[in-house]
Amino acid sequence: MARKIGDVIVDLQNISLRFGGVKALTDISFNVKEHEIRSIIGPNGAGKSSMLNVINGVYHPQEGQIFFKGQLRKKMEPHEAAEQGIARTFQNIALFKGMTVLDNIMTGRNLKMKCNFLQHALYWGAAQKEEIAHRIKVEEVIEFLEIQDIRKTPVGRLPYGLQKRVELARALAAEPHILLLDEPMAGMNVEEKQDMCRFILDVNDHYGTTIVLIEHDMGVVMDISDRVVVLDYGKKIGDGEPDEVKNNPEVIKAYLGTSH
Amino acid sequence: MLYREAGQFKASYAEDARIFPIRQDRIGFWVLMLVFGVAVPLLTNEYWLKAILIPVLIFSLAALGLNILTGYAGQLSLGSAAFMAVGAFAAYNFMLRIDGMPFLVALVLAGLTSAAVGIVFGLPSLRIKGFYLAVATLAAQFFIVWALVKFPWFSNNSSSGVVTAQAVTILGYTFESPEAKYVLTFLIVAFMALLAKNMVRSSTGRAWMAVRDMDVAAQVIGFRLMRTKLLAFAVSSFYCGVAGALYAYTYIGTVEPEGFNLDLSFKILFMIIIGGVGSIMGSFLGAAFIVLLPIFLDNVVPALFGDALGAGFVSNFQLIIFGGLIIFFLIVEPHGLARLWQIAKEKLRLWPFPH
Numbered sequence: 001m002a003r004k005i006g007d008v009i010v011d012l013q014n015i016s017l018r019f020g021g022v023k024a025l026t027d028i029s030f031n032v033k034e035h036e037i038r039s040i041i042g043p044n045g046a047g048k049s050s051m052l053n054v055i056n057g058v059y060h061p062q063e064g065q066i067f068f069k070g071q072l073r074k075k076m077e078p079h080e081a082a083e084q085g086i087a088r089t090f091q092n093i094a095l096f097k098g099m100t101v102l103d104n105i106m107t108g109r110n111l112k113m114k115c116n117f118l119q120h121a122l123y124w125g126a127a128q129k130e131e132i133a134h135r136i137k138v139e140e141v142i143e144f145l146e147i148q149d150i151r152k153t154p155v156g157r158l159p160y161g162l163q164k165r166v167e168l169a170r171a172l173a174a175e176p177h178i179l180l181l182d183e184p185m186a187g188m189n190v191e192e193k194q195d196m197c198r199f200i201l202d203v204n205d206h207y208g209t210t211i212v213l214i215e216h217d218m219g220v221v222m223d224i225s226d227r228v229v230v231l232d233y234g235k236k237i238g239d240g241e242p243d244e245v246k247n248n249p250e251v252i253k254a255y256l257g258t259s260h
Numbered sequence: 261m262l263y264r265e266a267g268q269f270k271a272s273y274a275e276d277a278r279i280f281p282i283r284q285d286r287i288g289f290w291v292l293m294l295v296f297g298v299a300v301p302l303l304t305n306e307y308w309l310k311a312i313l314i315p316v317l318i319f320s321l322a323a324l325g326l327n328i329l330t331g332y333a334g335q336l337s338l339g340s341a342a343f344m345a346v347g348a349f350a351a352y353n354f355m356l357r358i359d360g361m362p363f364l365v366a367l368v369l370a371g372l373t374s375a376a377v378g379i380v381f382g383l384p385s386l387r388i389k390g391f392y393l394a395v396a397t398l399a400a401q402f403f404i405v406w407a408l409v410k411f412p413w414f415s416n417n418s419s420s421g422v423v424t425a426q427a428v429t430i431l432g433y434t435f436e437s438p439e440a441k442y443v444l445t446f447l448i449v450a451f452m453a454l455l456a457k458n459m460v461r462s463s464t465g466r467a468w469m470a471v472r473d474m475d476v477a478a479q480v481i482g483f484r485l486m487r488t489k490l491l492a493f494a495v496s497s498f499y500c501g502v503a504g505a506l507y508a509y510t511y512i513g514t515v516e517p518e519g520f521n522l523d524l525s526f527k528i529l530f531m532i533i534i535g536g537v538g539s540i541m542g543s544f545l546g547a548a549f550i551v552l553l554p555i556f557l558d559n560v561v562p563a564l565f566g567d568a569l570g571a572g573f574v575s576n577f578q579l580i581i582f583g584g585l586i587i588f589f590l591i592v593e594p595h596g597l598a599r600l601w602q603i604a605k606e607k608l609r610l611w612p613f614p615h
Binding site: 111120127 | 272273274277455456458459461462463464465466467469470472473474476477478479480481482483484491495538
């Protein structure tokens, strides 16, 4: 492989997250290295999505420390995580339904836009230039994900598979360092899954983006991941390269199962 | 057949991002501007200008303000009339208390005052959503009208609370005739509509719509909810405030706080629902519909039924028809008149060979 796995970029240490009496995550530690594809797997309710929410600041864990690029991270809000280059997609598509594909992807670039609302109101000079400069970047993403023909379509009218792709486009438009993908292939047919895999690998290869992936399709996970972490009932039960995880008896018992 | 865009190629993103990317639309727009900006004041009479066109323009501006808040940013508000009142009384006091205050400056200051009040009453939106927010804005509606009545300072100690707008003078020219007032209103409204369109088609508008459609995702992408919502409240109240000031200065001339009651707020809300939520043009169509329909019914119903029905019956009957038509429109096209226009344009592009 051309890309080179770098140093640890996100390091989670002893993370515990509770909602009242419910323990969503208990004492979980793992790290993500630069440029790798890191998968999180586990049964439903294992705490996978909560894990992503912790990484990008939607949830604040009660215990544990997060080091981001070697720095201890204080309690942070989602928009601060976005400013530091963490983008994500959601398990249930979280696109802006009333806007076109183009506008949705343009929102991904909002943090790089510097004009204020008064300049926007006049739409003259700097504001227009900025809008067009970012449009060019967005068109690159549109081309990359092969969605040119739907750029002016309101996303509400698109089929599910394409909506997932637009959501990926919106996350990519931010040029993130880390991309958190929450079940990007759920509910897709085989062809759509193949397309999505290709895009994920291309993103990783082409932009060097670090990817944290939650997915239930074990074929996909074992094929494209560099390392896999396995959660069950909020606890970590396995961590390592795909082959290692596949043969871990605890993981087989909790999640993968055996043929009888 | 006339509405074809074949042969019109967009060679740059700037061309693609124009407000009217299709040439026929651009021509139509400028024709419309000329008709309403030049032909109408020259050709119509005082009744049309004073009773129909000026109020349509002013309510369009208020509806535009509410549309920014409700249609684009998704924050339901029932306080638009109160923000109009703030604008009207602020303009009055700036003109009254500062010597030589130019009208246009007073207008902007009135808008800014209204924006500041709007931000204060927008604070609850950070915690509550939807109908509950509507109830919180209802507080603005009642509180502001109450405050304007309670403290006579606002109406310069006028015993009845009624204030009379000062003469409108810009660069030595006094706008007295209905034609002059109409043109002034037209220019201000057109300019502010352009600003609104520019805001909603750039990053500011996308932030509003993102918060409207899915606030968690908007936050994860990097929008700040507080800043975005309060900006929407501020801009929306600014528009309503300017509309209120124009209402006092170019429309009725004398205003009292009770004139800006909840009924008016609801009327503005109906305007955007009928015209089109989340559409600049819809604000204008909705305002025209709500202002014109009663006048239309006033003339049509007696003509149809003659004097056979009593005057009291006729006026109630009009209300019934008015309500019925609103329900009819909402069922037939819940996205408002603006969407009807859009559908018509899409059909026209293919007409008369739809296959």
